[in-house]
Amino acid sequence: MSSDEMSKIQELFDNLKSDKYPLEEYRSVGKRGVRRIDGYEKATGYAKYTMDVQLPGMLYARFLTSPYPHAEIKSLDTSKAEALPGVRAVLRYDDPELPPGADLGGHETSDVPVLPKVAHFQGEEVGAIVAADSEEIAEHALALIEAEWEERPFVLDPEEAMQPGAPLVNPEAFPDGNITNQDQGIDVEEHGDVEKGFAEADKIVEFKFSQGLNTWIGPECPCGVFRWNGEYPEVWVKQQRPHICKRAIASWFGGIPMNKIQIHCLYQGASFGGWSQMPWNMGGHYCAAVIAKRTGRPVKWMFNRREDFYGGEMDIGIYYFKAGAKLDGTITAVKGRAVVVNQGMPVFGFVKHFAENTRIPNIYGKTEAVLVNKGPTTATRCEQNSNCYCLNEVFSHLADALGLDPVEVALKNDGAEGHDITWLNEQKTKLGFPVKDSLKECVEKGKAAIGWDEKWHLPGTKRLPNGKLHGLGFTWTHEWDDSGGTSEIAIRIERNDGTATILGCRSDVGVNAETAYCQVAADELGMRIEDVHYKAQVDATFFAMTPDTSTNMSVNGFAVRNAARLLKRQVLEAATIRRGVTQLGSAPPAFPGKKPEDLDIKDSVIYEKANPSNRKTLAELAKFAGAQGPICSPKGEPFRTGQPYLQYTYTQPLFAHSWQVQMGTYADVRLRFCRQAHFMEVEVDEETGEVEVKKVVTVNDVGRVINWEGCEGQQYGGAYMGIGRGRSEEVVHDPLTGVMLNGNLLNYKIPTMLDIGSIDTILVETGMGYGPYGLVGIGEDVATVTPTLIGPAVHNAIGKWVDDFPITPDRVLKALGKA
Amino acid sequence: MKPDKKVPVSEDEINFSVNGDLYKVRVQSNWTLQYVLHDELGLTGSKELCNEGACGACAVIIDGRPVLSCMTLAIECDGQTIETVEGIARAKHPLVEAYVKHSCMQCGYCTPGFIVTAKALLDKNPSPAEEEIKEALVGNLCRCGTYPQHIKAVLEAANNLHRGQPI
Ligand code: FES
Numbered sequence: 001m002s003s004d005e006m007s008k009i010q011e012l013f014d015n016l017k018s019d020k021y022p023l024e025e026y027r028s029v030g031k032r033g034v035r036r037i038d039g040y041e042k043a044t045g046y047a048k049y050t051m052d053v054q055l056p057g058m059l060y061a062r063f064l065t066s067p068y069p070h071a072e073i074k075s076l077d078t079s080k081a082e083a084l085p086g087v088r089a090v091l092r093y094d095d096p097e098l099p100p101g102a103d104l105g106g107h108e109t110s111d112v113p114v115l116p117k118v119a120h121f122q123g124e125e126v127g128a129i130v131a132a133d134s135e136e137i138a139e140h141a142l143a144l145i146e147a148e149w150e151e152r153p154f155v156l157d158p159e160e161a162m163q164p165g166a167p168l169v170n171p172e173a174f175p176d177g178n179i180t181n182q183d184q185g186i187d188v189e190e191h192g193d194v195e196k197g198f199a200e201a202d203k204i205v206e207f208k209f210s211q212g213l214n215t216w217i218g219p220e221c222p223c224g225v226f227r228w229n230g231e232y233p234e235v236w237v238k239q240q241r242p243h244i245c246k247r248a249i250a251s252w253f254g255g256i257p258m259n260k261i262q263i264h265c266l267y268q269g270a271s272f273g274g275w276s277q278m279p280w281n282m283g284g285h286y287c288a289a290v291i292a293k294r295t296g297r298p299v300k301w302m303f304n305r306r307e308d309f310y311g312g313e314m315d316i317g318i319y320y321f322k323a324g325a326k327l328d329g330t331i332t333a334v335k336g337r338a339v340v341v342n343q344g345m346p347v348f349g350f351v352k353h354f355a356e357n358t359r360i361p362n363i364y365g366k367t368e369a370v371l372v373n374k375g376p377t378t379a380t381r382c383e384q385n386s387n388c389y390c391l392n393e394v395f396s397h398l399a400d401a402l403g404l405d406p407v408e409v410a411l412k413n414d415g416a417e418g419h420d421i422t423w424l425n426e427q428k429t430k431l432g433f434p435v436k437d438s439l440k441e442c443v444e445k446g447k448a449a450i451g452w453d454e455k456w457h458l459p460g461t462k463r464l465p466n467g468k469l470h471g472l473g474f475t476w477t478h479e480w481d482d483s484g485g486t487s488e489i490a491i492r493i494e495r496n497d498g499t500a501t502i503l504g505c506r507s508d509v510g511v512n513a514e515t516a517y518c519q520v521a522a523d524e525l526g527m528r529i530e531d532v533h534y535k536a537q538v539d540a541t542f543f544a545m546t547p548d549t550s551t552n553m554s555v556n557g558f559a560v561r562n563a564a565r566l567l568k569r570q571v572l573e574a575a576t577i578r579r580g581v582t583q584l585g586s587a588p589p590a591f592p593g594k595k596p597e598d599l600d601i602k603d604s605v606i607y608e609k610a611n612p613s614n615r616k617t618l619a620e621l622a623k624f625a626g627a628q629g630p631i632c633s634p635k636g637e638p639f640r641t642g643q644p645y646l647q648y649t650y651t652q653p654l655f656a657h658s659w660q661v662q663m664g665t666y667a668d669v670r671l672r673f674c675r676q677a678h679f680m681e682v683e684v685d686e687e688t689g690e691v692e693v694k695k696v697v698t699v700n701d702v703g704r705v706i707n708w709e710g711c712e713g714q715q716y717g718g719a720y721m722g723i724g725r726g727r728s729e730e731v732v733h734d735p736l737t738g739v740m741l742n743g744n745l746l747n748y749k750i751p752t753m754l755d756i757g758s759i760d761t762i763l764v765e766t767g768m769g770y771g772p773y774g775l776v777g778i779g780e781d782v783a784t785v786t787p788t789l790i791g792p793a794v795h796n797a798i799g800k801w802v803d804d805f806p807i808t809p810d811r812v813l814k815a816l817g818k819a
Numbered sequence: 820m821k822p823d824k825k826v827p828v829s830e831d832e833i834n835f836s837v838n839g840d841l842y843k844v845r846v847q848s849n850w851t852l853q854y855v856l857h858d859e860l861g862l863t864g865s866k867e868l869c870n871e872g873a874c875g876a877c878a879v880i881i882d883g884r885p886v887l888s889c890m891t892l893a894i895e896c897d898g899q900t901i902e903t904v905e906g907i908a909r910a911k912h913p914l915v916e917a918y919v920k921h922s923c924m925q926c927g928y929c930t931p932g933f934i935v936t937a938k939a940l941l942d943k944n945p946s947p948a949e950e951e952i953k954e955a956l957v958g959n960l961c962r963c964g965t966y967p968q969h970i971k972a973v974l975e976a977a978n979n980l981h982r983g984q985p986i
Pocket residue numbers: 866867868869870871872873874875876877878887888889890
């Protein structure tokens with residue numbers, strides 16, 4: 001390993017500055033039309049998902065769920081279920097083998113009951129799980145279980161839950177009340193002095209907005225398979241973070257060594273963060289493990305579609321704001337209070353985007369986290385959804401109150417940590433980034449695409465010939481340069497044909513990251529893209545970052561590059577030294593008399609820089625593998641040829657392993673430079689309240705594009721999911737019974753192909769990301785930012801604010817005074 | 820498969836053709852076609868996403884029409900000719916390569932259902948207009964939001980079919 005290369009790699013760990021060592025030439029990175037490596041498998045149905053796994057003798061396990069939003073099991077008679085032919089095991093909450101708590105996944109390590117006997121929301125998996133020869137028999141057996149429930153009082157509304165004397169939502173874990181973060185200073189974020197800021201303001205707005213409960217809808221329902229191979233587990237997980245599963249399993253049953261656990265993480269019918277980060281998401285695996293041990297058979301557990309609805313987006317809640325600005329649009333203070341609900345992750349402040357994106361000097365935000373008797377919530381696509389809503393709502397309300405163009409207000413306040421864009425530009429220079437005005441580039445492109453200057457009008461002033469009201473909306477924020485994490489990658493050159501194989505963990509949810517890794521490796525190694533392949537390790541070895549926190553490219557991209565750089569160096573060294581050095585002798589180098597620096601690789605061919613006709617393919621260097629491995633020549637045993645060493649040209653294995661480690665923006669260690677801007681055109685029918693989305697323009701400064709189709713896919717997909725969440729998606733509970741009413745895809749409306757007129761995707765490349773080659777991640781953000789966009793668009797159409805999301809027709813009619 | 824616990828279950832033998840292969844299967848009266856294809860025959864391309872006729876992930880072609888296999892009882896398929904995504908792939912239909920080229924998949928869970936629905940469209944209408952494609956595919960849900968890419972792919976596949984190019 002070249003220590004020089006390694007020290008350059010280490011210099012970029014904890015990448016707090018721009019990428020000092022980009023490539024000079026890109027042949028595959030940033031090129032359109034790179035065939036995605038999972039495309040054929042997925043198009044043809046050959047791609048296998050955990051839900052498709054069938055093993056000999058496999059049992060199917062289903063959970064008992066609570067019919068009540070808050071109830072305790074007083075007694076459970078499972079005898080009839082156990083007696084049903086085909087039922088192989090019924091595991092009950094009072095089983096002596098179940099520990100009081102175990103690490104069942106989630107964002108951090110957890111310690112929660114495996115099979116609780118108290119349900120805190122309707123639909124919760126409690127009391128028992130049945131394993132049978134078929135799913136059908138398991139379902140039948142569940143219906144035969146006789147449970148005696150003691151119903152408890154429940155509360156569904158967060159503000160009611162905060163009142164003194166409100167029913168306790170979870171007296172087991174929170175006996176003192178329903179606010180879970182009382183007296184914890186971490187839930188207040190504060191910069192400057194808001195009262196001073198309000199005194200300086202010419203205009204002050206105060207408003208409240210709310211976000212209803214929406215959820216992820218993982219196309220493949222949560223499921224898993226557990227089998228004991230003798231003493232040790234083999235587990236199939238549908239999980240964005242397979243390494244967390246492995247760590248959790250290692251802590252079970254008194255401890256299992258990590259190297260004895262085999263994890264398979266196949267393709268995943270996405271979960272958008274969601275399920276993968278839920279507390280208790282390994283509960284099914286724990287039960288399956290116990291049953292598999294008892295029965296000696298593999299066990300598959302699964303949720304049905306309705307059960308996947310049990311969790312939701314963590315930013316649901318109620319937000320109160322007061323914000324002040326000068327007449328020219330300069331915002332002087334923002335103060336907010338938020339009530340958020342059932343958070344399965346640590347409380348995350350909601351005024352971060354004001355600090356990270358703007359010059360606003362005075363900011364205050366206080367979060368109260370409250371419990372209600374609905375399912376847990378967690379980051380869905382991204383935990384920054386509330387921040388996007390808050391930034392959007394404050395900017396839109398202020399621009400409206402001042403009678404200003406919202407795009408101008410955004411540009412006026414762009415900056416970071418209370419400083420303006422001039423200061424931010426100085427920081428770009430200091431850190432070695434190109435100095436570009438990212439927001440300006442984004443809005444200029446976006447405005448042109450939507451026709452902003454021609455079409456924007458004052459709110460409620462444009463009626464179309466078809467009788468509908470026309471509206472234009474705009475929102476913006478920074479790009480997702482979060483990218484904390486660690487990653488390991490290995491690359492080897494294969495014998496015989498000299499192709500390259502990247503080895504890393506698979507956690508595929510469809511963002512086409514594996515193709516992008518191949519593009520990076522190909523360019524770094526000087527290879528053709530078709531000669532590089534990502535061979536996913538289904539086990540969570542070669543620990544790589546997963547799609548979470550937009551770290552695929554920003555962390556793993558570095559790890560791939562680091563390994564490729566070490567490998568290239570190794571290849572060039574191997575090409576200049578004697579080969580097959582053993583006690584029998586050795587063979588001459590592939591490039592005699594040359595030094596590694598004299599050589600380079602292009603199109604998978606090694607050549608001498610000063611004399612490009614002196615060339616050898618990587619295959620010629622890696623060498624043929626004979627009957628006894630690469631060490632033997634195809635022409636027979638060397639000593640029988642009479643010329644013992646001529647054929648004996650074994651080249652050392654060409655294999656490099658490297659890694660990346662970085663803290664990311666979340667630790668407040670980096671400024672964010674890249675921005676995104678989104679535009680929407682709507683038509684609102686005043687009679688029905690229907691909002692038709694005619695056009696969306698989504699502009700993302702991703703720093704640098706590695707895979708065009710991958711980035712555009714995230715823009716399209718983010719726009720669809722975002723508009724669903726902002727316009728039609730809401731999980732509804734019956735206030736009288738606490739029962740979820742629309743946990744299915746007929747009544748919970750996700751967008752279809754016809755729900756958005758057209759989408760323009762625009763990618764900007766300022767190179768101001770901290771990732772390799774100046775990139776930032778894009779996977780989480782469009783779906784997180786665009787739900788907010790519908791608010792200003794509808795306001796621009798009808799001239800009234802609809803501040804309760806999703807903006808369903810009934811809410812539009814209410815704002816118009818018609819309902 | 821969603822068994823109705825109230826209805827007495829009977830069993831029968833059915834014969835049908837799937838992708839040109841003849842099968843003789845014993846099925847219970849409450850088994851869906853999706854269950855039989857996916858779990859009994861191992862044709863895992865027909866995915867269960869919503870399990871109630873709302874998403875198209877389980878689509879197969881029966882007698883030229885796209886059919887939701889989660890809403891179809893297997894026992895009613897006696898004597899039928901069924902085509903699944905595996906058969907479409909085996910026949911090297913140009914849709915497959917067009918789908919790969921236009922990156923129509925993200926997680927891929929819905930993709931086979933789209934290909935099956937699009938194949939049924941092209942069988943009936945070899946030169947669909949954009950609006951006709953949208954109309955044909957509107958019943959297929961994709962949570963990853965790949966919709967715009969499908970239109971490009973179906974148009975291209977139709978074009979290639981005309982030119983007689985297999986792929
Ligand atoms: S699974 Fe059949 S339509 Fe959704």
